[in-house]
Amino acid sequence: MTTTVGLVVNPAAGRDIRRLTGGASVSNNYAKRRTAGCVLAGLTLVEDVDVLVMPDSSGLADRIVDDAPSDLDVGFVDMPVSASGRDSRNAAAHFEQHADAVVVLGGDGTTRDVAQTIGDVPVVSISTGTNNVVPTPIDGTVAGAAAGLVATGAIPADEATIRHGTIEVDVEKATGATSIRGLATVGVLDRAFVGTRAILDPEDIVGGVVSRASPAEIGLSGLAGGLVTHRPDEPGGVGFRLAREGATGTRVHGITVPGTLSEVRVADYQVLDDEEPYTFEVPRGVVSVDGEREHEVQDGLVTLRPVSDGPRLVQIESVLERAAHEGYFRA
Amino acid sequence: MVVIDIETEDGQREALRRMLTIRAFDTKAGDLFADGELPGFVHLYVGEEAVGVGACSALEADDYITSTHRGHGHCIAKGLDPKKMMSELYGKADGYCNGKGGSMHIADVDAGMLGANGIVGAGPPLATGAALTAQLKGEDKVALAFFGDGAVAQGQVHEAINIAATWDLPAVFVVENNQYGEGTPVEKQHNVQNLSETAEAYNIPGFTVDGMDITAVYEAVKEARNRAADGQGPTLIEAETYRYHGHFEGDQQPYRTEEDIDIWKDRDAIESFKQRLVDAGTITEDEFDEMKAEIDEQIETAVEEAKSAPYPDPSEAYEDMFNATVPEISQFSSQMRADGGEDR
Amino acid sequence: MSTETTSGTGPADTQEMTFREAIRLALREEMERDEDVFIMGEDVGKFGGVYEVTGDLVEQFGEARVRDTPISEAGFMGAGVGAAATGSRPIVEIMFSDFIGVCSEQIINQMAKNRYMFGGKTEMPITVRTTEGGGSGAASQHSGTLHTWFAHFPGVMAVAPGTPESAKGLLKSAIRSDDPVIFFENKEIYGQTGEVPLDENYTLPIGEANVEREGEDVTVVATQRMVGESLELAEELDGQVSVEVIDPRSLYPLDTDTLVESVKKTGRLVIADESPLSYGTHAEIGMRVMENAFFSLDAPIQRVGVADVHIPFSPVLEDEVLPHASDVEAAINRIV
Structure with a gap:
């Protein structure tokens, strides 16, 4: 029986203003194309794999399919292209029905978009930069091999994946209510605009909720991680609120944006149970999701809840180590 | 020019007003051209308003911009007077260039507007030069070049950015990627998917912003301006946008469909910014309608005044070539005019 | 000897120097005089x-202010234009006029x-400074004389001095x-010497020819290298034969009156x-004289x-195509 692996490569590279304002690294589409080529090469570790690639309008997916190894059957998902995050969600919805594993090349945002519709299909998330929390910065060939092993069932998905948490966001305003979803972090920022999306200034951070916390991460999860460690697959999350000017609080060092080590004062933090709400009254601000400003709020109540219904993320190293243990790599 | 502080509510309303003014001006210009009222070519900025206004809002009054053949929006964004612009479109004596330049050459150097430009890719070297003046004189000024996706393929654009980057000049390069270089889609003209990636070749920051979101353009240019003014050199910003009209008025546009255009109109820069301001209580629907009506009237007045304004005297054709007096021009022009030119 | 010095001419001190040194002196004096003046071009610095x-x-x-550029003529020429439009007074050097394209x-x-x-x-x-002319075996892409293009094109002044x-x-x-x-600087005469006024206020108006030598029988209008060669001839x-030699010095604007007066x-x-020769500087000078005299x-x-050929490499071929005093002499002999 043939196995199908989905491939989502976000072509919207280079949108990070932190290249200008901070130390963000660069991953251009040529690098992504090469990484995708490595993924396809890695998939040839297993046999009888078909690959379906998310189409895009930029020509990146075309190149990936054109350059694919000749012994792989590589085609496109039949879907319209909108050149927005909607594409990742639509592709993932297709993969939810038709794929045995999916490989995502992008950042936290792309992984979140995929997570929204991917259901229980195992996800291999490869970071194409160094500024992400969820995806792993790892060689594409290695990741492709792991994806192939999980997709074919050579390594059972149940034993090789973790269930990542998410954060549910409900915004209630006079003009109506909005719900959005974050994967690793949701923040409330004191800034008027969505603007260039990135979180530029640590001083803007009012607080937030994270589904994972570790000082080894950049951004809000790293900030929370300075206070308490919370693994991505632990239920619940961590909520925190920074002290506003003049107020007292616990001083914490955090890597808030690439290239910036800041000291902030935490007025309150709380380890949250699954679905336990943590709220912010926002006279004027922006809700950020996975490091990107997403939603402008005026006189609103923002309620954040960690929820344990995120994507099943493939643990690449443990998949490969187990495969080696089972003799998979002996030719 | 009046500097807009888009961080304030007044600034936001003014930014909205300028975007509306651009749309009203260029929509009118398109209608007038279709009616045979305007001579020459017109290239309209409708759809791209957030880029010009967002970028110019992030500049200081004394900063320079260079523009393109699609320059009306940049002019209005930089604070030029729509009346004098409309007069120029009509070729009248009271236009910005006394009728000598027309749509593609409107300039107001005193306002920092170094000229619309009929040559694709010619603006960035000029901005590099303006930035060089600022650096040499130690002035706190920045030069911003607007240019299109098509211009990214021009050699002189590469040269200009390379020079500015190598010399750490206070310049900002803004690519208005409106998806088509004349009648050919951007992906058929460039091997990179994001034009901002070319910044890597110059070892300067480059990134892409949503050119339909004025706040994104503003914020990006603001940061780039700060960096430039701080002596750290130029930045390349790609703003993804869309022109609703053809390359020029009369373009039959076989290269795209109505549906292609609608995808972008759904994200219209003015409509979405207005909605955000309404949601935030910065402006009411009624105030918006009032603002729009005022602007429409202002443009109508500009057209009426331009129509009734006098043409330049034909003898003006022989003025303005040089600051110095050149005998050839007076001698040859009087010869030519003696042959009947005067009575034409 | 020229008399067209501007008002305020100082002491009449002169010094013998080369064409190259005279240019450098002008650059130095103007850069001392006005800090908005700067030079940029390839290898102009160290x-x-x-x-x-x-x-x-x-x-x-x-x-x-003496700024080496990348090899980007379009880029730095454009930067010169942008700098000039914003209050600087740039001097852009294009190493060879052949590169102007x-x-x-x-x-x-x-x-x-x-x-x-x-x-x-x-x-x-x-100000754009550039070099012209054959004679050094530089071959077709480094020896052209292109000043006619710019003397023809409206909106720029074209100057090509001979001394x-x-x-x-x-x-x-x-x-x-x-x-x-x-x-336009003819590179074959960079080493040619002459007396040069040391007065830093000494300037010559653009658009005035100079009668370098008075004569009665024939007028030779010579430019650049041909000025010296014609004077020797x-x-x-x-x-x-009594030969009058005139250096128009400025090709646009062109001092028609001085030429016409001489031919009269x-x-x-x-x-x-x-x-x-075709469609060229010669044609324009000839036509101005035809119209007026x-x-x-x-x-x-x-x-x-x-x-109407390019400048070839081989010394024999190069010498063949370049005009010399002997060609001027032959021309004189045809009409005198």
């Missing part, structure tokens, strides 16, 4: 210019047109001018210029130039 014209200027004025967009569509297109509301105080003195006086005027001036012919006196005209002409106008 290298001192490929023909050693800028020399030690970088030591006096620093790398910011690379940046001609910025010259013809920006530099030459901005003032006019903008209704006279901007100035363009830029060290006029080089100094005219370059200073070019730098001070609020209009774009392209200054005139001395040789002294006693047989001599009745005969030879035009010696190193550019190709037709009935004074006693013989057909003679043209001495390059016979």
